[in-house]
Amino acid sequence: MAAADELAFHEFEEASDLLAETPDAATTSGSNQLTPQGHVAVAVDSGGSYGAEEEVEESDRTALLQEEKQQPGFWTFGYYQSFFDVDTSQVLDRIRGSLLPRPGHNFVRHHLRNRPDLYGPFWICATLAFVLAVTGNLTLVLAQRRDPSIHYSPQFHKVTVAGVTIYCYVWLVPLALWAFLRWRKGVRERMGPYTFLETVCVYGYSLFVFIPTVVLWLIPVPWLQWLFGGLALALSAASLVFTLWPVVREDTRLVAAVLLSTVVLLHALLAVGCKTWPSGSGCQMCPRRETTV
Template sequence: MAAADELAFHEFEEATNLLAQTPNETTTRSDQLSPKGHVAVAMDSGGSYGAEDEVEESDKTMLLQEEKQQPGFWTFGYYQSFFDVDTSQVLDRIKGSLLPRPGHSFVRHQLRNRPDLYGPFWICATLAFVLAITGNLTLLLAQRRDPSIHYSPQFHKVTVASVTIYCYAWLVPLALWGFLRWRKGVRERMGLYTFLETVCVYGYSLFVFIPTVVLWLVPVPWLQWLSGALALALSAAGLVFTLWPVVREDSRLAAGVLLSVVVLLHALLAMGCKFYFFQPLPPEPMASPHQATPPPPATMLPPTLPRSVAA
């Protein structure tokens, strides 16, 4: 029986003969023997050794790609990816919407081309319920100040707030996306955000109004207007800084009109919510001076005699 060294020598000899037949091919020799004691010789793309492994890997990759095909938009799996975010990502995007900075695009730095619908959906839902609840609490507090005011729960405000907030968060981005898409055909150098990215930007921009609405419960007019103006400035600034990299390649007139309309619609939303859900309270009833100090009771004076009789 041949020894192991003789078998290894014959294997090297076969490899040498194979290399002599194909001198232009590159080879690699493994330092360790295979489990069967053979030497592994890998050929280049021109040979048959090693190419079979690459073909098998490519076949596996193609099979995996076929299995992971993108589902249709009418299926639940299509929208599942837009809700695939964790708490830390949502918090980072909320912080980015609260702290807008010039030259800092919310889409590029916060979304990173991965928009989600989880954050915008719950932000709009929370804002709608907070508006309805605080609007009812305002009437309840007004009744305590003035008993003549009759308070009854106004459940229709939940519907009004939900329809208003969700229509604004979807229809305005749709109109903005359509306009930017049309302007991209006019100005080829203009960029363009996707529709979901635009919806995501508007949804996160509404978060700042949630604590602001809670502050509107404080019956101090100057505090209400100051908090509302600050929230509007932060939210509108975030929209302008995000849209500016897209519209700066357009003409100055078109860019100025577009950004002005965006800020104006945002201001109309804030003002509409302020005047509808937080109606001005009636002034406290003040007692009139006549009612505060009633006249003294009349005193009966004794009748006086004529002077002639007295004399």
């Protein structure tokens, strides 16, 4: 057992010597550390949060800078520039997602990730309109070779008609769908519709499968053309249904069934129009007139 004098309080000699050398120093209670005046002591708590105050100040400064940064206006070029800020890998990933739809794989959550773009839908629609016009003219050229009595004269307005039709479909149908889902959100509070740009982006990428399909329609086999068209429609419509299902499943069964059926029906009408219109009245075919001198 230790002696009583060993348990008595003893003043440390180092502290006494330090106070003698620096009379202006002050001691800190609780830690017995000497801190000269004019210096700042940084305390370290039991959790090891060293410099926590500096980190808080830095985060507050960053938040203030972000608040002070003004967002570009709706009428400025910078406002729309963010919708085209995507790279090639992102566009290819979203194209693959539209070509390979599967249940439980949401295109918006897994591919868009709350960053919809207009670059991909814009060029997909433009390419589809151009390919429709070119293949429609080529189809009639091939028909002319089989029947020499047919006179073919190309009409370039097919590009304009196809472009206006496709762009109206990609913008107006998502607008109506988005407005309907916003209205149903007030009726069914659990529903959370996508944004308008996300809906446009989904529709735009869903049309990519029709580009190679339209090229394959140059094969002069009717049943094979309709087979390619049916497969393209199935993939494109499945991409839309699997993306919209997490939103509409919280609604009543009747509303969900009618909404998804309408989406598929409108998509089918677009596919049938792409199949039948280019070889129809879009180009002029008339019997060849032979002039005699």
